Structure formats: C-alpha cells, structure tokens
Amino acid sequence: MVIKPYGYAIWEKMQAQLDKMFKETGHVNAYFPLFIPKSFFSKEASHVEGFAKECAVVTHYRLMNDPNGKGIIVDPDAKLEEELIVRPTSETIIWSTYKTWIQSYRDLPILVNQWANVVRWEMRTRLFLRTAEFLWQEGHTAHATSQEAMEEAERMVNVYATFVEEFMALPVIKGSKSANERFAGALETYTIEALMQDGKALQSGTSHFLGQNFAKAFDVRFTNKEGKEDFVWATSWGVSTRLMGALIMAHSDDNGLVLPPKLAPFQVVIVPIYKQDEQLAAISEKVDSIVSKLKALGISVKYDNNDTKKPGWKFAEYELKGVPVRIAIGPRDLENGTVEVARRDTLEKQVVSMDGIELYIQQLLDAIQENIYKKAFDYRTGMTTPVETYEEFKEVLQNKGGFISAHWDGTPETEQAIKDETKATIRCIPFDQVPEEGKCIYSGKPSKGRVLFALAY
Amino acid sequence: MVIKPYGYAIWEKMQAQLDKMFKETGHVNAYFPLFIPKSFFSKEASHVEGFAKECAVVTHYRLMNDPNGKGIIVDPDAKLEEELIVRPTSETIIWSTYKTWIQSYRDLPILVNQWANVVRWEMRTRLFLRTAEFLWQEGHTAHATSQEAMEEAERMVNVYATFVEEFMALPVIKGSKSANERFAGALETYTIEALMQDGKALQSGTSHFLGQNFAKAFDVRFTNKEGKEDFVWATSWGVSTRLMGALIMAHSDDNGLVLPPKLAPFQVVIVPIYKQDEQLAAISEKVDSIVSKLKALGISVKYDNNDTKKPGWKFAEYELKGVPVRIAIGPRDLENGTVEVARRDTLEKQVVSMDGIELYIQQLLDAIQENIYKKAFDYRTGMTTPVETYEEFKEVLQNKGGFISAHWDGTPETEQAIKDETKATIRCIPFDQVPEEGKCIYSGKPSKGRVLFALAY
Numbered sequence: 001m002v003i004k005p006y007g008y009a010i011w012e013k014m015q016a017q018l019d020k021m022f023k024e025t026g027h028v029n030a031y032f033p034l035f036i037p038k039s040f041f042s043k044e045a046s047h048v049e050g051f052a053k054e055c056a057v058v059t060h061y062r063l064m065n066d067p068n069g070k071g072i073i074v075d076p077d078a079k080l081e082e083e084l085i086v087r088p089t090s091e092t093i094i095w096s097t098y099k100t101w102i103q104s105y106r107d108l109p110i111l112v113n114q115w116a117n118v119v120r121w122e123m124r125t126r127l128f129l130r131t132a133e134f135l136w137q138e139g140h141t142a143h144a145t146s147q148e149a150m151e152e153a154e155r156m157v158n159v160y161a162t163f164v165e166e167f168m169a170l171p172v173i174k175g176s177k178s179a180n181e182r183f184a185g186a187l188e189t190y191t192i193e194a195l196m197q198d199g200k201a202l203q204s205g206t207s208h209f210l211g212q213n214f215a216k217a218f219d220v221r222f223t224n225k226e227g228k229e230d231f232v233w234a235t236s237w238g239v240s241t242r243l244m245g246a247l248i249m250a251h252s253d254d255n256g257l258v259l260p261p262k263l264a265p266f267q268v269v270i271v272p273i274y275k276q277d278e279q280l281a282a283i284s285e286k287v288d289s290i291v292s293k294l295k296a297l298g299i300s301v302k303y304d305n306n307d308t309k310k311p312g313w314k315f316a317e318y319e320l321k322g323v324p325v326r327i328a329i330g331p332r333d334l335e336n337g338t339v340e341v342a343r344r345d346t347l348e349k350q351v352v353s354m355d356g357i358e359l360y361i362q363q364l365l366d367a368i369q370e371n372i373y374k375k376a377f378d379y380r381t382g383m384t385t386p387v388e389t390y391e392e393f394k395e396v397l398q399n400k401g402g403f404i405s406a407h408w409d410g411t412p413e414t415e416q417a418i419k420d421e422t423k424a425t426i427r428c429i430p431f432d433q434v435p436e437e438g439k440c441i442y443s444g445k446p447s448k449g450r451v452l453f454a455l456a457y
Numbered sequence: 458m459v460i461k462p463y464g465y466a467i468w469e470k471m472q473a474q475l476d477k478m479f480k481e482t483g484h485v486n487a488y489f490p491l492f493i494p495k496s497f498f499s500k501e502a503s504h505v506e507g508f509a510k511e512c513a514v515v516t517h518y519r520l521m522n523d524p525n526g527k528g529i530i531v532d533p534d535a536k537l538e539e540e541l542i543v544r545p546t547s548e549t550i551i552w553s554t555y556k557t558w559i560q561s562y563r564d565l566p567i568l569v570n571q572w573a574n575v576v577r578w579e580m581r582t583r584l585f586l587r588t589a590e591f592l593w594q595e596g597h598t599a600h601a602t603s604q605e606a607m608e609e610a611e612r613m614v615n616v617y618a619t620f621v622e623e624f625m626a627l628p629v630i631k632g633s634k635s636a637n638e639r640f641a642g643a644l645e646t647y648t649i650e651a652l653m654q655d656g657k658a659l660q661s662g663t664s665h666f667l668g669q670n671f672a673k674a675f676d677v678r679f680t681n682k683e684g685k686e687d688f689v690w691a692t693s694w695g696v697s698t699r700l701m702g703a704l705i706m707a708h709s710d711d712n713g714l715v716l717p718p719k720l721a722p723f724q725v726v727i728v729p730i731y732k733q734d735e736q737l738a739a740i741s742e743k744v745d746s747i748v749s750k751l752k753a754l755g756i757s758v759k760y761d762n763n764d765t766k767k768p769g770w771k772f773a774e775y776e777l778k779g780v781p782v783r784i785a786i787g788p789r790d791l792e793n794g795t796v797e798v799a800r801r802d803t804l805e806k807q808v809v810s811m812d813g814i815e816l817y818i819q820q821l822l823d824a825i826q827e828n829i830y831k832k833a834f835d836y837r838t839g840m841t842t843p844v845e846t847y848e849e850f851k852e853v854l855q856n857k858g859g860f861i862s863a864h865w866d867g868t869p870e871t872e873q874a875i876k877d878e879t880k881a882t883i884r885c886i887p888f889d890q891v892p893e894e895g896k897c898i899y900s901g902k903p904s905k906g907r908v909l910f911a912l913a914y
C-alpha cells in the first residue's frame with residue numbers, strides 16, 4: 001500500500017489526535033518486533049484459529065547472485081530453523097515480553113500503545129479497507145484485576161467513539177460483538193460501527209477484554225497485594241488506516257473528498273484570480289494579511305499562487321481533495337474589499353467583506369464540521385430500520401441496506417444461518433439496547449432486545 | 458528489538474524535532490510498502506551488491522494446523538511465485554512508484570520522507586546499534602537538475618548535523634565518504650561522524666546524492682522546461698534508532714544515562730522526603746505550585762510521590778534514567794523556603810530558594826545542555842590526533858583510539874589495505890578539510906589534505 005503525501009497528512013492528523021487522547025488516558029508508547037517466531041502462535045489456542053492463518057512467513061535470511069547469472073535468488077543455505085511470522089497483531093510477542101516486566105502488583109497496570117505496521121495476507125485488496133499491510137495502533141494493557149481490565153476496554157472504545165464522532169464527523173454505534181464476531185482469544189469485544197453512504201457498515205475500531213487468556217498462554221503471573229500469585233488480566237484495542245477508508249466513504253460526493261475541518265491537512269485554500277502580474281501583486285499583498293490573521297487563529301491555510309495552473313483547474317483540484325473552505329480573490333474584490341468564500345460541504349458560495357474575514361472563516365469551519373456530522377447522522381437515522389420478520393429483514397437488506405434493528409435469539413447458530421443466507425452479520429449488541437420482549441426474526445425464539453444487523457466491509 | 462516506554466519517549470522527542478526540521482525544509486511524509494518484490498533488487502546493479510544480501514525473505518503466505526497435530530506449520534501450497542524482500546531500505550520500491558508520479562518538470566521536485574521500520578539481517582546484534590529490525594526515516598527526493606539534487610543532499614546532512622549537535626548535545630564532523638564507504642548506488646555520500654566515549658566513531662546520519670542511477674534503473678524520465686526528455690536526479694538520506702545508541706554511548710557515566718534536557722522525556726523530577734503523612738501533604742502543596750510554575754515555562758516535570766519506594770531508591774533510579782535535574786524537598790526545606798537541586802551531568806547539589814526556582818531551573822537546563830555538549834566536544838578535541846607516519850597511526854589507534862587525522866593518497870587500494878591491517882576505516886573527508894601538501898601515511902604518495910580515520914561501530 002502506497003499512502004501519498006496528502007493522504008498521509010490526514011493520517012498524521014488522526015495519529016496526533018489519537019496519540020494525545022491515549023496519553024491523556026495514561027498510556028505510553030513502546031515498540032515491539034515485527035517478526036514473531038512461529039511457535040508463539042501455537043500458545044493461545046483460539047488465537048491460532050483466528051490469526052495464525054493468512055500471514056506472511058519469513059523462511060530465509062539471505063539472497064545471492066544466481067550462479068547461472070540470472071539476477072538474484074534466495075540462498076538455499078540461509079534457511080531459518082524456525083520460521084518468522086510478520087506480525088498480524090502483537091498480542092503474542094508483547095505478552096512474551098510482559099512476562100519479563102511483571103512480577104508484582106507494583107508493576108501493574110502496564111498501559112502501553114504501539115504505532116506499527118501489520119500484515120494480514122489478502123488475496124483481494126481494496127485501498128485503505130483491505131490491504132495486506134496496514135498501519136495501525138495497538139494498545140496492550142495488563143492489570144491486577146478483572147474489573148480494572150474491563151473498565152480499560154470500555155474506556156478505550158469510548159475514546160475511539162469520541163475521536164470518530166468529534167474529529168471524523170462520523171456518528172458511530174457503540175456495542176459488544178456477538179461471540180461469532182469476537183476477536184480470537186477475547187472474552188468480550190467492544191466495537192464502534194459506522195454506516196457508509198452505500199448502506200454498508202464499517203467496523204471502525206475495536207477494544208478487547210482478553211481476560212487471563214494471554215497471561216495463561218505466556219505464563220504471566222504476579223504477586224497481588226495479599227501476597228498471592230495470580231495471572232494478569234489483559235486488554236487490547238486498535239484502530240488502523242481503515243479509518244481513512246471510513247472517512248472517504250462516509251463523506252465523499254461526486255466532486256471528491258469532503259474533509260472535516262479538524263482533519264484537513266489545510267483548512268483553507270486561497271486562489272487568486274488575475275490577468276496581469278500587477279493584479280497578482282496587489283492580490284498577494286491582501287492575501288498575506290488574510291493568511292496572517294487566519295494563522296493567528298490556528299487555522300491552516302495554503303495560498304496557491306502557482307502560475308502554471310488556471311483558477312478553474314485549481315477549484316476542481318481542491319474540491320477533489322476536500323479542502324473545507326476556498327477563498328477566491330479577483331481585481332473586483334480588491335475594489336470592493338470583498339472575497340468569495342466557497343464551502344466544500346454544501347458547495348455554496350458567498351461574497352464576504354475582507355474586514356473580519358478571519359472570524360467569519362473560523363465560524364464557518366465550525367459550522368462545516370457540525371454540518372458534515374449532521375448529514376451523516378441524518379443519513380444513518382434514515383437508514384436504520386427496525387424489522388419484525390425475516391421476510392421484512394431480507395427485503396430491507398436487499399432494497400434499502402443500512403442498519404437493521406431486529407430481535408435475535410442470542411445463539412451463534414441463528415447468527416451463522418442468517419449470515420450464510422443473506423451475508424448480513426450482527427454488527428453489535430448496542431450499549432444502549434432497550435430491554436424489550438420480542439421474538440427472534442429467524443427462529444421465533446424469545447429475545448430480550450434488538451441487535452444491529454448489516455452488510456459490512 | 459523491544460524499545461521500552463522510556464526509551465521510546467526519547468525516540469518520540471527525536472522524531473518530533475526531526476520531523477519539524479524536515480517540514481521546515483519543505484518535505485512531506487508518505488508511506489511505501491514493507492515488502493519489495495525480489496526482482497526490484499536486480500535493477501540497480503550496485504544496489505544488488507550493497508543491499509540485496511542479508512535480507513529477510515518472505516516465501517509463503519499461509520500457516521496451517523499440522524496434520525500430525527504438532528502445532529502449526531507453513532502451508533506448502535501457499536508458496537509465493539516471486540519472493541518478497543522485507544525492505545532493507547526503500548529506494549527500489551519508491552523509484553518504481555515515482556515512475557507513475559513524474560511526467561514533467563512541473564511534477565518536480567518531489568520532497569518526500571518516510572518514517573518506517575527496516576530489516577537488515579544481522580547475526581550478531583547489539584541494542585540500538587546493530588539490530589535486524591530498526592526504526593528510521595528515509596528521505597527520497599527527485600529533482601530536475603543535478604545541481605538541485607546535490608544541494609538537497611548537502612542541505613539534509615546539515616539538518617542532521619544541526620539536530621545532533623543542538624538536541625543530542627553531540628558534536629559531529631561533517632564530510633564526504635570515500636568511494637569504498639559510499640552507499641550502494643550513490644555518487645556521493647555525505648556523513649556526520651560522532652565520537653563515542655570508548656574512542657570509537659559512530660556514523661550518525663548519511664545523505665546520498667544518487668545521480669540518475671535509480672531513475673535509469675526504474676526508467677523515470679521527465680520532460681524539462683525546454684521540452685526535452687531527461688532522467689530524474691535523486692537523493693536519499695536517513696537517520697535511525699542508531700542515534701539512541703549514540704546518545705547512550707556518548708554521554709553515559711557510571712551512574713547511567715545522562716540525557717540532554719532537550720530530549721529528556723521529563724526534564725525535572727521532584728522527590729519528597731518525609732516521615733509522616735502530614736509532612737507529605739505539606740510538601741505536596743508546595744510542589745504543586747512549583748510544578749505549575751515550571752510547566753508555565755514549558756519545562757516537563759514529574760512529581761514522584763510513590764509511597765512504596767524510598768527516596769534513595771528514587772535518586773538512583775532517576776540517575777540511571779538520566780533525568781537532567783532532580784529536586785528534593787523535605788520538612789526542613791519547608792521551614793527554610795528552600796529545595797535541594799541536583800544536576801545529573803555533574804552530580805552537583807545545591808540548596809536553592811523556592812522563590813524564583815522556576816527561573817533558576819530554566820537557566821540550569823540550558824547550562825546542562827551546553828555543558829554536556831562542551832564535555833563531548835572537549836573529549837573529541839583531545840581524542841583527535843594528527844599523525845605523520847603509519848607507525849604513529851597504528852600506535853595511536855591501539856593505545857589511544859579516537860579520530861586520527863592523516864594524509865591518504867586517495868586510492869581505494871590504500872584504504873582497503875589499512876582496513877585489512879588495522880580495522881580502521883576512513884570515516885570521512887571533512888567538509889572543512891584544510892588544503893595541505895603531504896604524503897600518504899601508507900603509500901608515501903602525494904596527498905592534498907588530511908582525512909579522518911577511526912575504528913567504528
């Protein structure tokens with residue numbers, strides 16, 4: 001996966017904000033190895049089933065010149081005794097390390113996050129959504145009690161929800177995964193689910209309560225306050241460059257990206273409209289003063305005075321890139337003391353006085369951030385459908401899409417049958433599920449509340 | 458390689474500062490794939506020789522349960538048609554990408570940096586200095602003219618020198634590598650060389666002028682302003698977690714790390730000295746006000762009121778960690794309105810009035826940063842020895858170490874012979890080399906100036 005500079009700048013903004021939120025909740029960063037010995041994957045039984053399958057495997061450590069003169073070949077003598085797996089996730093290597101860090105309750109909690117690349121082999125790839133290699137962060141925490149670990153797992157799914165809603169301007173449903181959809185080795189997986197504009201759901205972040213499974217697999221014990229030995233309690237949680245996919249698919253329109261101002265590499269672009277060089281000089285002088293005022297308010301701005309491109313080309317280019325606000329200034333604006341302001345989300349244009357323009361832009365950026373969120377929220381509201389029967393379920397799924405709120409009997413068998421027949425999965429059991437007596441749409445057995453189904457990426 | 462949280466926090470400070478300096482010089486970040494098809498390495502002839510040797514090779518993409526029930530094995534059916542190499546450096550994959558980005562001079566320059574992990578197989582590893590996997594940044598720039606590319610390569614070696622001297626408090630010699638020591642595929646390699654306390658040199662950063670070698674290997678052409686086609690000119694430049702090794706080996710003493718204030722995860726630690734809880738409460742109240750005043754000046758500070766550790770244990774711990782300034786406050790200090798301030802670099806202690814303590818600490822941090830640099834500078838000055846004969850050269854190398862300034866005839870043969878006989882290498886031909894007629898210490902042939910030899914990591 002190549003991430004070009006503009007896309008990477010968005011990822012950097014996401015990273016910076018998430019990193020800040022992780023540190024505010026007491027976490028520190030560390031780094032663990034890319035390569036994990038194959039045997040580590042055999043240690044946690046369900047983890048093998050879930051993860052140690054579609055992995056990149058390193059078997060050799062040297063290349064050599066082909067003795068037949070045909071380029072380079074893998075040196076057959078440089079075969080590793082034990083194969084190395086390129087990390088698909090780091091629970092195993094991290095817990096084998098934590099074993100050496102933890103002896104007593106005084107060493108707990110460990111609240112560590114890692115920013116890293118991971119690899120999960122994919123035959124069919126899709127940019128930002130399904131790529132063999134992706135960038136992510138993975139938090140791995142160790143606790144003295146079950147209670148503390150559960151609270152941590154909940155805290156972090158809430159951090160993710162706050163980030164996605166406030167910065168990505170994308171509403172999410174917080175909830176628990178069903179047993180079928182849980183992370184391999186987890187006792188509980190919390191998720192945030194977002195709805196894309198094509199009516200499909202995207203799992204945007206997960207946080208796992210791992211119980212003592214990894215501590216037992218890697219024999220990580222500690223002496224508690226009472227002097228007794230116990231296994232350590234664990235969580236892990238992660239979001240990835242998949243969020244870039246969510247951002248694109250949730251907000252784009254026919255003209256390209258629509259970026260929330262809080263994540264835009266630059267929030268404002270200024271394009272001069274001129275024929276003669278003297279006009280450009282006069283415009284640039286005004287622009288300099290506008291740029292200073294915007295920067296003083298912490299607004300990022302680019303002045304594109306590139307002479308080799310026409311204004312029309314620039315307008316299209318910055319719409320494509322989703323720049324939230326475009327300011328255009330021509331000779332007539334100079335005369336009138338005005339500028340033309342275009343907002344990307346609604347494509348509306350307005351002529352505005354240069355006087356106090358910086359405050360106008362500041363409020364506009366806030367309004368755009370809110371409007372993008374509101375648009376996604378209204379879309380999701382309209383695309384969330386309660387159904388009472390399996391017929392209705394299939395009908396909505398096929399003709400409308402979106403989230404379907406339905407009663408389910410709570411069994412993995414029913415969930416699997418629905419998935420096999422319709423490809424829809426239970427996205428989550430919402431945290432704010434309303435207790436309600438009902439009948440499972442598939443089996444007719446009793447249910448205590450509705451869960452959310454959808455087709456998903 | 459595991460990088461623990463405290464070490465990683467130092468790396469984060471380094472990263473943040475370098476990233477700022479790269480952006481100030483016009484660069485943007487991007488991301489390119491971890492895996493490089495094997496055939497890419499055959500394309501640039503000298504690059505094959507230099508890099509495509511001790512690499513991690515991915516040959517398979519799936520694991521499976523052992524049919525004999527013995528854990529997991531590599532699925533023999535999941536063999537890749539073409540092996541993938543875990544990047545040892547990214548010139549090849551990046552230039553194969555640049556081919557799709559560049560058509561005209563308008564697409565140039567490309568000033569891209571990547572923060573990434575890379576792998577170079579190592580049989581004997583050494584923390585931060587020689588590790589199979591390490592973290593680094595690699596800049597890869599593309600230019601329309603040779604002149605521009607050469608200027609870029611020089612600019613970046615100067616950025617590195619500024620960073621290492623001003624932030625790591627470590628003086629460096631800037632210079633060019635001899636042909637033998639050049640990066641595989643480069644026409645010119647610039648380097649910064651630092652001296653460790655054991656008298657060995659450490660190459661701390663390199664910047665390469667690559668000419669048109671990679672553009673030719675990957676067929677990256679552009680149309681210049683005159684409408685003619687030409688190959689693109691290139692540079693690459695990088696520093697790595699090896700700098701962490703330099704920081705440790707350049708400044709540590711018998712009590713542990715000595716961190717320059719500009720890179721310390723926290724610059725000040727405050728330790729309360731108390732017997733009863735009421736004393737701690739009274740001390741903590743004073744400390745809160747000191748902490749606020751320090752933070753207002755941008756000074757990072759940790760108050761360690763952990764009740765399970767003794768002050769003596771804490772003193773030793775923070776000395777080990779190299780925290781620049783330690784403040785201790787006891788009941789008597791409260792009475793007198795004083796604190797005890799200890800500086801890590803000299804281990805000196807002083808009783809200081811609480812009044813205006815924040816300004817005292819601010820000045821002290823500056824003084825420590827300067828003193829650490831000065832100490833390293835004076836050490837290097839004393840450990841740089843001009844010699845006139847090969848006998849003298851060997852004598853200094855064996856009994857004293859450090860940099861040896863000597864005449865060299867400029868031939869790879871002489872350089873290789875000296876290396877074979879003494880293990881010393883030419884660290885660089887300094888940018889500020891003084892023109893001076895002399896005779897090569899080895900061959901006796903004429904020389905126009907001195908170069909720097911040393912044993913190196």
Ligand SMILES: [Zn+2]
Nearest residue numbers: 047184185186
């Ligand atoms: Zn697992």
Ligand SMILES: [Zn+2]
Nearest residue numbers: 504641642643
């Ligand atoms: Zn090369």
